[in-house]
Amino acid sequence: MATANVFPMDDNVALEREVHTIGRRLFEAFPTSAGGPLHMLDERAMELASRDLELRAALFRFVDVVPACRSLDDLAQHLVGFVGELEARPGPLEAAMRIADTRGGRAALGAAAAAGVRHMAHRFIVGSDARDAEKVLRELWERSVATSVDLLGEAAVTPTEADRYAERCHQTLEELTELYARWPARPRLEADTVGVLPRANLSVKISALTPLLRPHAPDRGRADAGERLRPLLRRARELGAHLHIDMESLDSREAVLELVLDLLGAEEFVRGPSSGLVLQAYLRDSPETLDQVLGWADEHQRDSPLTVRVVKGAYWDHEIVEARQHGWPAPVFEDKSDSDRNFEHLTARLLDARPAVRVAIASHNLRSVAHAIACDHLLGGDGSDLELQVLRGLGDDLQDALAAQGHRVRTYCPVGDLVSGMAYLVRRLLENTAKDSFLTEHSRGVPVEQLLEAP
Numbered sequence: 102m103a104t105a106n107v108f109p110m111d112d113n114v115a116l117e118r119e120v121h122t123i124g125r126r127l128f129e130a131f132p133t134s135a136g137g138p139l140h141m142l143d144e145r146a147m148e149l150a151s152r153d154l155e156l157r158a159a160l161f162r163f164v165d166v167v168p169a170c171r172s173l174d175d176l177a178q179h180l181v182g183f184v185g186e187l188e189a190r191p192g193p194l195e196a197a198m199r200i201a202d203t204r205g206g207r208a209a210l211g212a213a214a215a216a217g218v219r220h221m222a223h224r225f226i227v228g229s230d231a232r233d234a235e236k237v238l239r240e241l242w243e244r245s246v247a248t249s250v251d252l253l254g255e256a257a258v259t260p261t262e263a264d265r266y267a268e269r270c271h272q273t274l275e276e277l278t279e280l281y282a283r284w285p286a287r288p289r290l291e292a293d294t295v296g297v298l299p300r301a302n303l304s305v306k307i308s309a310l311t312p313l314l315r316p317h318a319p320d321r322g323r324a325d326a327g328e329r330l331r332p333l334l335r336r337a338r339e340l341g342a343h344l345h346i347d348m349e350s351l352d353s354r355e356a357v358l359e360l361v362l363d364l365l366g367a368e369e370f371v372r373g374p375s376s377g378l379v380l381q382a383y384l385r386d387s388p389e390t391l392d393q394v395l396g397w398a399d400e401h402q403r404d405s406p407l408t409v410r411v412v413k414g415a416y417w418d419h420e421i422v423e424a425r426q427h428g429w430p431a432p433v434f435e436d437k438s439d440s441d442r443n444f445e446h447l448t449a450r451l452l453d454a455r456p457a458v459r460v461a462i463a464s465h466n467l468r469s470v471a472h473a474i475a476c477d478h479l480l481g482g483d484g485s486d487l488e489l490q491v492l493r494g495l496g497d498d499l500q501d502a503l504a505a506q507g508h509r510v511r512t513y514c515p516v517g518d519l520v521s522g523m524a525y526l527v528r529r530l531l532e533n534t535a536k537d538s539f540l541t542e543h544s545r546g547v548p549v550e551q552l553l554e555a556p
């Protein structure tokens with residue numbers, strides 16, 4: 102795996118020094134009482150789950166079935182069923198299982214479990230829709246934090262579901278534009294050296310815009326999703342809003358990439374809207390994807406350069422299982438430090454490619470974030486052309502530390518109900534309890550110098 106080759110060797114020493122200085126400064130701005138971002142998931146179960154793989158699987162199976170349960174009794178029976186399969190049960194769960202012997206006990210256990218899951222979901226999901234989320238969005242904006250609102254609801258199964266999702270997107274774009282127009286100026290969030298950055302920002306998933314997204318017939322899915330994405334881009338342009346296209350699992354990557362680049366490359370979208378896509382650093386071939394995106398950006402001079410959000414990737418477990426089932430080589434790195442190193446490599450290349458693209462670094466990992474800020478400095482930037490992004494509920498401390506130090510930070514805020522948010526919630530819980538994730542290491546008290554070591 103190549104390291105960032107944008108800088109000559111001597112500058113790599115300066116880069117490391119800068120990463121440590123920036124990282125320590127950010128770290129010191131985190132709340133001192135916190136045991137790391139995991140303290141926000143203060144559910145004992147999550148802490149236990151991060152130590153015990155079997156328990157983790159049982160709890161996630163339970164979380165996944167919660168929306169389908171019809172009664173508290175039903176909930177309790179599912180919990181008892183999943184946990185009952187474990188060979189060793191931690192004390193608190195053993196006690197909970199015992200009360201499930203009676204009908205009254207099951208009702209109490211079901212109520213406690215439902216409240217726990219709802220409580221957890223509310224950390225990540227800011228409201229049922231944009232209007233319901235107004236208070237959170239406004240508070241963030243007033244504290245100099247921009248947002249990207251994400252409508253929960255994944256993988257449409259019927260055209261009606263896809264139409265409904267597109268309709269919700271239209272409505273949300275309008276609501277966000279109206280809400281944000283009322284709030285005070287925040288110059289750092291509203292412009293970079295290229296021009297205006299829209300206040301209203303919506304993230305969408307292509308799999309929710311078509312039921313036809315299939316790896317063996319990408320053209321049909323692409324065409325069908327295009328029918329719903331094109332009017333959305335037009336509406337975003339009219340409203341002066343930003344539309345961001347999330348990236349999902351690998352089987353839809355080519356279709357999503359081609360669709361977005363095709364549409365945004367069309368004459369009618371040269372003047373806008375502001376828009377962007379996502380690059381996943383855990384994919385071994387992401388450097389080639391970046392070549393493709395940068396080649397496209399060079400050929401298409403848009404008024405608003407394409408924003409590239411670089412992430413590590415949220416479907417790691419899925420990609421590994423899928424590859425194993427088919428006997429394919431894994432398309433994702435299998436060693437976390439390879440993903441981290443590649444993330445830095447892509448970050449440096451993207452920052453060096455400005456102003457052909459706008460760059461958004463989306464990570465909760467102090468090292469990855471400090472590395473991006475350090476690269477920006479070494480390339481002569483002052484932070485105006487670098488956006489840092491976090492997920493609501495996971496990156497809150499980092500978000501506040503970044504905003505307090507004058508960086509442009511955008512928080513990804515999902516809206517929707519618990520049923521449509523379940524897949525999202527499970528992905529966040531998987532991340533939170535993964536043994537080698539930055540958040541887990543931080544919450545276990547790994548010293549800052551170690552957290553900042555080069556991957």
Ligand SMILES: Cc1cc2nc3c(=O)[nH]c(=O)nc-3n(C[C@H](O)[C@H](O)[C@H](O)COP(=O)(O)OP(=O)(O)OC[C@H]3O[C@@H](n4cnc5c(N)ncnc54)[C@H](O)[C@@H]3O)c2cc1C
Nearest residue numbers: 347348412413414415434435436437440464465466538539
């Ligand atoms: C604003 C925002 C938007 C996002 N949008 C998207 C999106 O559109 N699509 C998407 O897929 N994800 C998206 N994500 C999620 C992102 O991909 C990561 O899952 C999440 O941010 C965790 O990465 P990290 O750098 O914060 O933490 P870290 O703890 O540093 O990294 C965890 C990540 O490392 C990778 N990893 C874990 N184990 C291994 C291993 N054994 N070998 C190799 N790699 C491993 C995985 O990608 C895992 O998520 C988004 C994140 C943010 C903050």
